Structure formats: structure tokens, C-alpha cells
Amino acid sequence: MKLAEAAPTRRQKVELKEQAIMEAARDAFLENGYDGTRMADIARRAGIAEGTVYLYFRTKNDLMRAFIAGFWADLTEHAIIAVEGIDAPLAALSALATFHIETLIERFDIVQLTQSEPVHPKTSQQNREYMRTYVQVFDDIWRRGVDRCIFESETPLWLVRDIFFGTLEYSARTIKFHPERSAKLVVENLIMVIEQRHRALNAEPPQTIANSDAFLDRLETLVDRLEGVAGSQ
Amino acid sequence: MKLAEAAPTRRQKVELKEQAIMEAARDAFLENGYDGTRMADIARRAGIAEGTVYLYFRTKNDLMRAFIAGFWADLTEHAIIAVEGIDAPLAALSALATFHIETLIERFDIVQLTQSEPVHPKTSQQNREYMRTYVQVFDDIWRRGVDRCIFESETPLWLVRDIFFGTLEYSARTIKFHPERSAKLVVENLIMVIEQRHRALNAEPPQTIANSDAFLDRLETLVDRLEGVAGSQ
Amino acid sequence: MKLAEAAPTRRQKVELKEQAIMEAARDAFLENGYDGTRMADIARRAGIAEGTVYLYFRTKNDLMRAFIAGFWADLTEHAIIAVEGIDAPLAALSALATFHIETLIERFDIVQLTQSEPVHPKTSQQNREYMRTYVQVFDDIWRRGVDRCIFESETPLWLVRDIFFGTLEYSARTIKFHPERSAKLVVENLIMVIEQRHRALNAEPPQTIANSDAFLDRLETLVDRLEGVAGSQ
Amino acid sequence: MKLAEAAPTRRQKVELKEQAIMEAARDAFLENGYDGTRMADIARRAGIAEGTVYLYFRTKNDLMRAFIAGFWADLTEHAIIAVEGIDAPLAALSALATFHIETLIERFDIVQLTQSEPVHPKTSQQNREYMRTYVQVFDDIWRRGVDRCIFESETPLWLVRDIFFGTLEYSARTIKFHPERSAKLVVENLIMVIEQRHRALNAEPPQTIANSDAFLDRLETLVDRLEGVAGSQ
DNA sequence: GATGAATGAGAGTTCATTCAT
DNA sequence: CATGAATGAACTCTCATTCAT
Structure with missing residues (x-):
């Protein structure tokens, strides 16, 4: 070797x-x-x-910019990994939300830093570029969900996106200072909100798997009983 | 005289x-x-x-801190004025949301400034103090709504608050760079979400069955078994 | 008072x-x-x-430029004073030459400094400006001499000027390192050269025995004495 | 091999x-x-x-010094070549002057550089050494001219040398910024000055007052003798 | 109380020189 | 011999703060 x-x-x-x-x-x-x-x-x-x-x-500024760029690249890369292989859009969103809030709680200072710096005229523009790439991960999932009629398509994408990231970022900040609060709860709540949006806008409430499962459970039990009846005959 | x-x-x-x-x-x-x-x-x-x-x-730092304190006092004062005399909790929230997002769009730089400066160890602590006072306006309205059974009381207050302020702040930021987007839409959408939360948690969720593959799989299995039951008769 | x-x-x-x-x-x-x-x-x-x-x-550069400007202003001012009130062009040139070479011997380092500095793109241009103002003192005397037919007018002014300042500067440098050499000699020699130029170019050399009053006085005295001799015979 | x-x-x-x-x-x-x-x-x-x-x-300084030394060696070598084979002293001087002024116009920056740098305490001493070697070329020609009675021998050599090199250097500088001026003219003029010096001091003096005085002295002596004769008669 | 000239510690950056490879 | 990454002292310039007037 x-x-x-x-x-x-x-x-x-x-x-x-x-x-x-x-x-x-x-x-x-x-x-x-x-x-x-x-x-x-x-x-x-x-x-x-x-x-x-x-x-x-070459300069302190370059160093800062390199660091910011690296941070975003890293973030996006890990976000992609976090949702990789999760087919169901809702589950994927949930995974992304979890990744996002956990990263932010852990590295909230970095995000703040990346946004606080008027280091260079170009920086702000650059920053939005990075962000755009990052939120792409969300957008892709969302569009997939819309294609499968799991998410409603009336609301502009950006509106949902703002709720999604806005809530997560804000919660990350508050959780940072109130560690007793649960990030998991935030994510679940957020996912629920998204589900509800869909149901609310699709007049006939679009059955969730959760409820259907409960129904199936009852059906299964029923079949069990029928089988029991048949077998005992 | x-x-x-x-x-x-x-x-x-x-x-x-x-x-x-x-x-x-x-x-x-x-x-x-x-x-x-x-x-x-x-x-x-x-x-x-x-x-x-x-x-x-005494120092440049003191000046900065005084400025931040003044900003928050001002903000809170104006927020109170904005919701003053509006009895209906939902309408009050809407007014607060409108005030909040508009202020942020107009003065986004200030908010960023107040948060970006690790001017002094105490500042961050101080900052949260100010914020707490500010969000009190929201909390008061919410509690009033809960008392009147207009808002559901299951979800922890902070969860709703995070969605509320998180979304508004994030949207303010994005609208800043996409002026074609409407702040009004953000507020309406946010209020709708809050309404839905209430309805969703209070009303009987109207589940129908149809969609999921997994569901169909299980249903098919059950039908197979029923056929078995029927065949064995 | x-x-x-x-x-x-x-x-x-x-x-x-x-x-x-x-x-x-x-x-x-x-x-x-x-x-x-x-x-x-x-x-x-x-x-x-x-x-x-x-x-x-404002900058080190500004300081340098101010110093150079001050030096030239000073130099020109003193040069003007040095020739002030001297009507005869040759005598004025002699005074100027004496002033120039003595200043240069004393402050040769400054001149070198003012010329050596590529401090700023504009400096070189500026420097020539200063020099032009300075050599004006020479030019004025020369023109006066030409008007009075003391200096010949065939040779371009710059040619004489170059000899004048060139020689003085060079000699100042050499005298600096050979203190036994006489600046006075340099000046006399230079003035002589200038006189000769005139004589050489004005075909008939103006001086014959004829001219000088002192000469004529002595000659007269001698003739008187000869008359005396003749008379006593 | x-x-x-x-x-x-x-x-x-x-x-x-x-x-x-x-x-x-x-x-x-x-x-x-x-x-x-x-x-x-x-x-x-x-x-x-x-x-x-x-x-x-060994150091940047050494490099600079080597460069300066090289420059002077080169200059001297080329100067020698320039006057090589020219027997007539005046013609040789003319050739040297032409070489000198042309080199300086072309490479004025070098000369400035070699002189402007107080790189090292020893440099200035060194520099004069180089210069001495260089002006030797002039001195040799001059002495040859003196031997042949083409140049007068009254004036100290250094005085002529200063006029020679001083004028050429100064003119090189001014020509650099006034390209319309002719280096050839400078050289011709300079040679003429040198010729005149000789003629003025050697030839039948186009009597100056100084010579007239000598004449008067002789006349006086003569009158004295006549008086003596007359008186003794 | 008000002034603004003076301070001087320290910032980012450069570059002649060294030395391990 | 040759390399070029690494060094760190030294540079110019800034600016919060002080204090004599």
C-alpha cells in the first residue's frame, strides 16, 4: 500500500x-x-x-468574503444532503426545516455576521445570490409538492417561503435565549401550518395520510374480525 | 407671566x-x-x-446604545398607537402586522443595526429587554383573543409569536429587494394562517380517504384478505 | 505700545x-x-x-510637495532680491550667478531632493513650473542686455541659459567636494565667456584701445608729460 | 575536443x-x-x-551599487570608443560632447538615479570615483590640446570641465522636455565657447582694458626715459 | 458650557530577507 | 544550486478621546 x-x-x-x-x-x-x-x-x-x-x-475583506461564501456553500450542501432521498414533499420540508433551525441555533452568530457586513458594495448583492441558491432547496421541494397536488398552487411561492424561513430564523434566535423551547415543536407547528394552508384552500379538505391511517386501522381491525368469523366457521 | x-x-x-x-x-x-x-x-x-x-x-458606545434604546422606545410607542382603539383581536393583529412590516421595510437598516452590533457585552441582553417590551403589544392582543375564544389556546404563545414576527421580518427583508411584492399580501396571508390554526384545532377535521399510495396498498391488502374471507365461506 | x-x-x-x-x-x-x-x-x-x-x-506627499514649493518660492524671491537695483546687465548676471552658485553649494542637497522625487505624477510637471519661474530672473536680465546691445541676440536664449545654470550647478556640485576651488572664479569665468560670446559674434570687437575713460585719462597725462619733455628741449 | x-x-x-x-x-x-x-x-x-x-x-543595496558601477563602466567605455581615433582635440571634444549629451538625453533617468540614491554612506564617495574615471576621457583630450597649444593653459582644467559637463547635463535635461531644441546646437555652441576662450587668451588680444594697461605701462616707462633724457640734457 | 487642536495607540498592508525543501 | 513560502518589522494614516483655552 x-x-x-x-x-x-x-x-x-x-x-x-x-x-x-x-x-x-x-x-x-x-x-x-x-x-x-x-x-x-x-x-x-x-x-x-x-x-x-x-x-x-489579498485583504481582510477578501478573507471575510471567502468565509461568507464558504459558509453558504457549506450550508447549501448540507441542506441538500439533509433532504436527499426523502421523496415525500412534506417529509422533505420537515427535514429541511429541522436542518435549518438546528444549524441556525448552533451557528446563529454566523448568519448574523454574514448579514451584518457592509464590507463591500458587492457583498450585499453577493449575499442575496448565496441565499437564492440556498432557498432553491426549498423551492424544489415545494414545486414537487405542487406537482403532486400535495401543496396548493394558488399562493405565490415566495409567500410560503417567507413564512418557512422567517419563522425558523426567528425561532432559532428566540430558542437561543430560551433553551427550554423546543425546535422540534417549531418544525412540527410549521409543517402543520403548511398542511392547513393546503386544506383550507382546497375547499374539500384533502385527506392527510395521518387520518387515513386511523381509518385503515379501524378497517384492519374489522377485517381481522371478519377473518376471525370466517375462520371459526 | x-x-x-x-x-x-x-x-x-x-x-x-x-x-x-x-x-x-x-x-x-x-x-x-x-x-x-x-x-x-x-x-x-x-x-x-x-x-x-x-x-x-461619555463614549461613542453610549451614544449607540442610547440610539438603540430610543429606537425601540419609539417603535413600541408607535405600535401601541397603531393598535389603539381596535377591539377585535384579529383586526388588531392585522394592524400590528401592517405597522410592523411597514416600519421594517422603511427602516430595515435600523433593525439590522440594532442587532448587528456587539457593541458591548450588555447590549445583547439589553436588546432582548427592549424586544420583550415590544412584543408585549402582540402578547396582549393574543391573550385577549384567547379569552374571547377567537384564538385557540393549545399552542404556546411563543410559537405563534415566532411565526408572526419571523414572517414579517423575513418578508420585510425580501420585499426590500423585490419591491413588486406586496406587504399587504403578507399580512393577509399571515392573518389567514392564524385564523386557520384556530379553526383547524377547534373544528372537526374533515378527513376523506382517497389519495395516498400507502393507503391504497393497505386497502388492497385488506380487500385481498376480504376476498379470502369471502372465498373461504 | x-x-x-x-x-x-x-x-x-x-x-x-x-x-x-x-x-x-x-x-x-x-x-x-x-x-x-x-x-x-x-x-x-x-x-x-x-x-x-x-x-x-494631509499626506506625507503633500508635505514633500509643500516643502519643495516653499523652497522654490524662497529661492526665486531671494534671487530677485540679489539682482535688485543692479542696472548693468553684466553686473546683474554676475550677482545672480554668485547667488545661484552659493545657494547651491550651501543647499545642494535640497536641489537634488526636489529633483529626485517621483513622488507624484504631477510633481515633475510642477517642478518645471517652479524652475520656469526661477529662470525668469535670468531671462529678464538677458533681455534687458539684448535691448541695450550688450548681449548679442543671435543665439537662442535657452542656449545661453543652459550654459549659465548648467555650469553653475555642476560647479556647485564639484566645489562641494573640492572646497579649495573658488566659486568666485567660476562666476568670473562664466561672465567672461558670456562677454566673449558677444564680442565673437559682433564681428568688430568693440574694444579697441580707444574706449576706456581711465585709459584716455592716463594717455592724456602722458601726452601732457611728453609736451613737457618737448617743451623743455 | x-x-x-x-x-x-x-x-x-x-x-x-x-x-x-x-x-x-x-x-x-x-x-x-x-x-x-x-x-x-x-x-x-x-x-x-x-x-x-x-x-x-547579498542585498538590494548591493544590487543597486552593482548596477551603478556597471552603468559608469559602460558609460566610460563607450565614451572612450566615441573619441577613439579622433586626433584633433577639438573634434574629439565635439565627439565626446555629442556622445555625452545624447546618452544623457536617452538615459537621463539613469544619471538621476545614480545620483539621487543615498543608498549607502559609501555610495556617494564611490560615485565620485566613477565620475573621476569618466571625466578622465575629457581631461586627456584637453591636455593633449594644451600640449599642442590648441587650448590655452591658463584656466584651471576643472573650470573648463565644469562648463563642458555642466552645460551638457543641463541641456540634456531641458531638451528632454523641449524636444524641439537641438542637441547638435548645444554641442556646436559649447565647442565655439571653448575655441573662443583660446582665441581670447592666446591670439592677438582684441585688446581689453587689461592689455591696454600693459600698453600704458610700457608707454609710461618710455615717457619716463624720455623725461630722463630731457632732464639730463 | 463649549471648543477643536492635540494626542497616540493601533489599524491594515508591504516587502527585504531567510531557510527548509 | 534553486526555490518560494514564510517571516515580522516597519510603514502610513485614522480616529476616539482629552484638555487647555
Whole structure:
């Protein structure tokens, strides 16, 4: 077995250090904000010299932008993984909501940081770009649900999306300071709201699986009894 | 001789200047953020000398905190006015929602500013204090509705509150960048959601059976078994 | 007698400090060159805080430019004074040459400094502007001499000017390192060259024995004596 | 087997690379000045790694000094070539002047550079050394001219030399910014001045007052003698 | 009370030089 | 020999705060 992994290539080494710097920067930024962070601080955390940082990121600003971009890319990637393989739209939404709120509770500071920075004229525009990519995960699920007539199609997508993410973000914030509150409850409640929207708008309330299951349970019991009658004959 | 209005007392003069400084600070902070604002800038806007600012506010930080406190006091005061005299809880909520989202759209920068600044360890704690006072307006209306059995009382208050404010804040943000979207629609939709919650939890949920594959599978199985029962007779 | 002078006006105080900074800067620049000089150094020499320098000069560059401008203004002013009241063009040129070479010997480093600095794109252009103003002093004298037919008018002005200033500058440099050489000699020699030019180009050399009054006086005396000799025979 | 040319010796290879670096340095220094040039820039221009430069030159300063030395050596060498084979002193001076002014016009930046840099305490001393060697070319011609009685020998050599080089340098500078002016004219004019000096001092003096005085002295003596004769009669 | 000139610590960034590979 | 990543001292400039007037 060749030790191909033991000796990292130059490219890998560069990326490793880049990663290390970005992590140091993230920690520093989270602790003290953008303006509150000194490059010297980042360098120290990364265990390198001040000047070295500039070999990997041209300016403090670039570092911040790279960090934000990385965060969003990561977030989106993990969101996709979180809903992967879940076919049922409602279940997928539930998984996405859970992922979202948990991530936000854990890393609420990052989100705040990514939004608070008027670091650069382009940043705000950039940020919306990232967000758009991220909410795409939601949009895809929703459209799938609409196709299958599980979600109603009257309401504009953005309205539902705003409720979805707005509630989760706000709750993440409040839960952060009221740990006794349950994120699970928030998600369930949110899913319920979405279900209700559908039912309310589709005049004839569209049977949920939950209720139908109860019905089937009763039917099963009935069949059991019939079988019992038949078998005892 | 009533000169009460003609000659402002010393106290009033002090407060007047304090006010002027705070307004100058607000404008500057909103335009350039906390770190982007110079004390000299604030002084210039207030039409006074740089050193004079320090006679009214001990540090730049104090000024920021005063500004934030003022903003929240103002917000709460106006919110109370907005729902004043509206008896019907749903109508009151609607009025509050409208006030909230409109204020946020107009002054989204302020909210962001009040939240983005880790100016001082105490600030974050302080901030939640302000918020608590503010959301009290919502809570009061909600409780009144619960008393009158217009809102259901099962769901924890905070859950509804999170949906309410979370959605409004998020929508305010998105509307900021998509002016074609309607704040009115957001409010209507939100109120509808709240109504539905009540109806959903109180009324008899009208389940019909039809849709789910799983349901049909199980039903088929049962029919098969019934055939078995019938065949064995 | 009012002590108007004892209490400097604000304006005067500002100018005084500005002057002090510029002198500190001049010394520092002369000692270490532009790039070799730190703002901290200038501040220390001026006996003020580093930041204070920036209240008087926006950048290090501005400081340099102000210094250069001041030097040229000074130089021109003194040159004008040096030739003031000297009517005879040749004598005026001689005075100017003496002033120029002596100034350069004393302050050769400054001249070098003013020319060596590619501090700013505009600087070089600016510098030529200053120089033009300065050499104007020469040009005026020369034209006066041409009007009076003391200087010939065939040769382009710039050619004579180049000899004049070129020689003086070069000699100033060499004398700097060979103090035994005489600046006076340089000037005399230069003036002689200029005279010769005139004579050479004005075909018939103007001086024959004829002219000088002193010569004629002595000649007359001699003739008188010869008459005496003749008379006594 | 003679591979002397095919395979450069180690020594040659070293010198080749040294040469390449110095050329890169020269270009960089000329373009951006000493302080404006980065070692990385020089390395890039030379097509080698940053660290490699230090294998050939101990510091940036050394590199600068080497460059200056090279420049002067080159200049002197070419000057010698320029006057080589020209026997007539005046013609040789003319050739030297032409070479000098043309070189300076073309490479005025270099001269400025070589003189502007107080790179090192020793540099200025060094520089004069180079200059001395260079002006030797002039001195040799002049002395030859003096030997042949083409140039007068009264005036100290340095005085003529200062006029010669001073004028050429100054004119080179002005021509640089006034391209319509003719370098040829400068040279012709300068040679004429030198010729005139000789004629003025050697030829039948187109009597100046100084000479007339000598004449008077002789006349006086004569009259004295006549008086003596007359008196003794 | 009001002023604004003065302060000086510290920010981000650069670059000559070193040294492990 | 050659490399170029790493270093860190030093740079210019900013700005919250002070204090003599």
C-alpha cells in the first residue's frame, strides 16, 4: 500500500493552510465582529505570521468574503444532503426545516455576521445570490409538492417561503435565549401550518395520510374480525 | 407671566441638545454603520464641536446604545398607537402586522443595526429587554383573543409569536429587494394562517380517504384478505 | 505700545506650527531622503505627536510637495532680491550667478531632493513650473542686455541659459567636494565667456584701445608729460 | 575536443546569470526607482526565483551599487570608443560632447538615479570615483590640446570641465522636455565657447582694458626715459 | 458650557530577507 | 544550486478621546 495519503501534495498543503486561516478568521470574526478583528489576531489563531495571511487572502475583506461564501456553500450542501432521498414533499420540508433551525441555533452568530457586513458594495448583492441558491432547496421541494397536488398552487411561492424561513430564523434566535423551547415543536407547528394552508384552500379538505391511517386501522381491525368469523366457521 | 414655553429651562435645553446629537448619530449610524461612523461626523451633523458630544455622551458606545434604546422606545410607542382603539383581536393583529412590516421595510437598516452590533457585552441582553417590551403589544392582543375564544389556546404563545414576527421580518427583508411584492399580501396571508390554526384545532377535521399510495396498498391488502374471507365461506 | 505682537493670532499660530513641521520635514528629508523618512521622525523633530502632522498636511506627499514649493518660492524671491537695483546687465548676471552658485553649494542637497522625487505624477510637471519661474530672473536680465546691445541676440536664449545654470550647478556640485576651488572664479569665468560670446559674434570687437575713460585719462597725462619733455628741449 | 564555447564554464554560467539579474534590476530601477522596485519584481524579470537573487547579490543595496558601477563602466567605455581615433582635440571634444549629451538625453533617468540614491554612506564617495574615471576621457583630450597649444593653459582644467559637463547635463535635461531644441546646437555652441576662450587668451588680444594697461605701462616707462633724457640734457 | 487642536495607540498592508525543501 | 513560502518589522494614516483655552 503506497502512502499516497501520507504525503500531501503541494496543492493540498496550500488548501489546508487556506482552510486553517479561514477557520481562524471565522472564529475571530464570530468573537469580535469584522471591525473588531485584527489581522494579527487571525494570524495568531492560525499559528502563522501576520504577513503569511496575505499570501492566501489579498485583504481582510477578501478573507471575510471567502468565509461568507464558504459558509453558504457549506450550508447549501448540507441542506441538500439533509433532504436527499426523502421523496415525500412534506417529509422533505420537515427535514429541511429541522436542518435549518438546528444549524441556525448552533451557528446563529454566523448568519448574523454574514448579514451584518457592509464590507463591500458587492457583498450585499453577493449575499442575496448565496441565499437564492440556498432557498432553491426549498423551492424544489415545494414545486414537487405542487406537482403532486400535495401543496396548493394558488399562493405565490415566495409567500410560503417567507413564512418557512422567517419563522425558523426567528425561532432559532428566540430558542437561543430560551433553551427550554423546543425546535422540534417549531418544525412540527410549521409543517402543520403548511398542511392547513393546503386544506383550507382546497375547499374539500384533502385527506392527510395521518387520518387515513386511523381509518385503515379501524378497517384492519374489522377485517381481522371478519377473518376471525370466517375462520371459526 | 407664563414663560414656560418661551424660555426653555436649563433642563430642557440640555435635553434638546441631547436629542439633536442623537438624531445626528442615528443618521450617521444608519448611513455608515457603527464602525463606519466618526464622532467628528456626528458632531458636524449636530452642528456642534467634536468635544461637545462628550459632554452629553461619555463614549461613542453610549451614544449607540442610547440610539438603540430610543429606537425601540419609539417603535413600541408607535405600535401601541397603531393598535389603539381596535377591539377585535384579529383586526388588531392585522394592524400590528401592517405597522410592523411597514416600519421594517422603511427602516430595515435600523433593525439590522440594532442587532448587528456587539457593541458591548450588555447590549445583547439589553436588546432582548427592549424586544420583550415590544412584543408585549402582540402578547396582549393574543391573550385577549384567547379569552374571547377567537384564538385557540393549545399552542404556546411563543410559537405563534415566532411565526408572526419571523414572517414579517423575513418578508420585510425580501420585499426590500423585490419591491413588486406586496406587504399587504403578507399580512393577509399571515392573518389567514392564524385564523386557520384556530379553526383547524377547534373544528372537526374533515378527513376523506382517497389519495395516498400507502393507503391504497393497505386497502388492497385488506380487500385481498376480504376476498379470502369471502372465498373461504 | 500695544502688545499686538506678543499674542499671536490663531492664524499666526497655525502658520507657525505649519512652518515648524515643514522645517522638521525638510531636515528629515534632507538627511534620509523621501522614502527614508518616517512621519514619526518628522513629528518627533517638530516636537509634536504623529497624528498632529496630519492636521496640517494631509499626506506625507503633500508635505514633500509643500516643502519643495516653499523652497522654490524662497529661492526665486531671494534671487530677485540679489539682482535688485543692479542696472548693468553684466553686473546683474554676475550677482545672480554668485547667488545661484552659493545657494547651491550651501543647499545642494535640497536641489537634488526636489529633483529626485517621483513622488507624484504631477510633481515633475510642477517642478518645471517652479524652475520656469526661477529662470525668469535670468531671462529678464538677458533681455534687458539684448535691448541695450550688450548681449548679442543671435543665439537662442535657452542656449545661453543652459550654459549659465548648467555650469553653475555642476560647479556647485564639484566645489562641494573640492572646497579649495573658488566659486568666485567660476562666476568670473562664466561672465567672461558670456562677454566673449558677444564680442565673437559682433564681428568688430568693440574694444579697441580707444574706449576706456581711465585709459584716455592716463594717455592724456602722458601726452601732457611728453609736451613737457618737448617743451623743455 | 574544444568545447570551450559549447559548454560554458561554471564561472561563465555564474556571470551570465549575474548579468541577467543586473539587467533585470536596471530595468526595474529605471522604471520605478530604487524604493519603488521590489526584489520580487527583479526576480520575475530575470526569470528566476526570489531567493535566487540573494545567491548573487547579498542585498538590494548591493544590487543597486552593482548596477551603478556597471552603468559608469559602460558609460566610460563607450565614451572612450566615441573619441577613439579622433586626433584633433577639438573634434574629439565635439565627439565626446555629442556622445555625452545624447546618452544623457536617452538615459537621463539613469544619471538621476545614480545620483539621487543615498543608498549607502559609501555610495556617494564611490560615485565620485566613477565620475573621476569618466571625466578622465575629457581631461586627456584637453591636455593633449594644451600640449599642442590648441587650448590655452591658463584656466584651471576643472573650470573648463565644469562648463563642458555642466552645460551638457543641463541641456540634456531641458531638451528632454523641449524636444524641439537641438542637441547638435548645444554641442556646436559649447565647442565655439571653448575655441573662443583660446582665441581670447592666446591670439592677438582684441585688446581689453587689461592689455591696454600693459600698453600704458610700457608707454609710461618710455615717457619716463624720455623725461630722463630731457632732464639730463 | 463649549471648543477643536492635540494626542497616540493601533489599524491594515508591504516587502527585504531567510531557510527548509 | 534553486526555490518560494514564510517571516515580522516597519510603514502610513485614522480616529476616539482629552484638555487647555
